[in-house]
Amino acid sequence: MTNQLDSFFGAMADPTRRAVIERLASGPASVSELHAPHAMALPTFMRHLKVLEDTGIVRSIKKGRVRTCHIEAAPLIEAQGWLAWQREIWESRLDRLDALAQQISNTKEDQTDAP
Amino acid sequence: MTNQLDSFFGAMADPTRRAVIERLASGPASVSELHAPHAMALPTFMRHLKVLEDTGIVRSIKKGRVRTCHIEAAPLIEAQGWLAWQREIWESRLDRLDALAQQISNTKEDQTDAP
DNA sequence: TCAATACTTAGCCACATGACTAACCAACTA
DNA sequence: TAGTTGGTTAGTCATGTGGCTAAGTATTGA
CATH class of the missing domain: 1.10.10.10 (Winged helix-like DNA-binding domain superfamily/Winged helix DNA-binding domain)
Known part of the structure; x- marks a missing residue:
């Protein structure tokens, strides 16, 4: 495979x-x-x-x-697919990190705003 | 390069x-x-x-x-780009061949229809 | 039929690559 | 501070890869 x-x-x-x-x-x-x-x-x-x-x-x-x-074309398309797949995983992870970062900064804001 | x-x-x-x-x-x-x-x-x-x-x-x-x-990610994206580029050229050529084939078959129809 | 064309096969060589062991260094942890 | 952990360096070896020449085969055109 x-x-x-x-x-x-x-x-x-x-x-x-x-x-x-x-x-x-x-x-x-x-x-x-x-x-x-x-x-x-x-x-x-x-x-x-x-x-x-x-x-x-x-x-x-x-x-x-x-x-x-x-x-x-088939092998070319397969390889392109593999690269696209890796990129997708990588980018979705970045998105999750981004979301996490935002979440953290929101929490921080709440904390500084509250007391 | x-x-x-x-x-x-x-x-x-x-x-x-x-x-x-x-x-x-x-x-x-x-x-x-x-x-x-x-x-x-x-x-x-x-x-x-x-x-x-x-x-x-x-x-x-x-x-x-x-x-x-x-x-x-950069090198990964570059390689994917190269593959996509090759594929594009290859596919556009197939499209042109397709168009050519249609053109020929149309001409043929004209010829068979006309006389 | 004979010569040119278009590969094809066989065999050689140098260097790159992937794997190993052995020994080493630097930073934690008890 | 002594041992353990996490990585590093050095050196060896077998195989793979990319290049060559020389010689061979099969078509084709004159």
């Missing part, structure tokens, strides 16, 4: 791989098209692609000698 | 570190409190904490012999 997030975040931790995602967000592309802007050997680049495919972020089909890649 | 995302995603790629975030989302805690549920040596755990601190996701203050940690 957490394994999904492990490999997703791991995949996104590399700038080359994030660049591939950014490129693929605007439409499918072949391996060499994706490789072109990156100054590294093709086999090295292919291994980055493999990481993305293994994680399920990218899918590809080979037709003839060309492999075309496209993006798969 | 992208370096920020690099280290953030790298930090989140480990289940121990994500568990720490999940714990800290519901309030600050000391190192030993954070360590307790994890079956690993303290120095090992401390290095996970260091990764989180270096990335700016966690801050800590030492008072006496106790170090108390709390979460810092």
Whole structure:
């Protein structure tokens, strides 16, 4: 279960791989098209692609000698969800602290007003 | 610039570190409190904490012999923003494809209707 | 059919990462 | 003040990751 997030975040931790995602967000592309802007050997680049495919972020089909890649949104949405969830918990806690702080300051006011 | 995302995603790629975030989302805690549920040596755990601190996701203050940690939302929000941005591009592209598909099917209807 | 194209496989190397133990320091507490 | 608690530093080790070259396979176009 957490394994999904492990490999997703791991995949996104590399700038080359994030660049591939950014490129693929605007439409499918072949391996060499994706490789072109990156100054590294093709086999090295292919291994980055493999990481993305293994994680399920990218899918590809080979037709003839060309492999075309496209993006798969599900893992991206899941990770975004996890982050949103954490943020929600964190922010609701801040709200509670805020409420508590107000409560305390109100009590204080009562005390100073009363006698 | 992208370096920020690099280290953030790298930090989140480990289940121990994500568990720490999940714990800290519901309030600050000391190192030993954070360590307790994890079956690993303290120095090992401390290095996970260091990764989180270096990335700016966690801050800590030492008072006496106790170090108390709390979460810092900014990097979390930034990463969420990046994911949302990618998703937006991807979805708007799907919308455009959709519109294009409709346009084509309309043209087809016109053609079949006309003669 | 032959050469170019588009990957693919195999194998190597350097450095990063995650885990451990052992020993240490500093601050409470009895 | 002596022991305990809470954290820290140092050093070792195995595995993972990102990079390379060299050589191989399968399509495609001339």
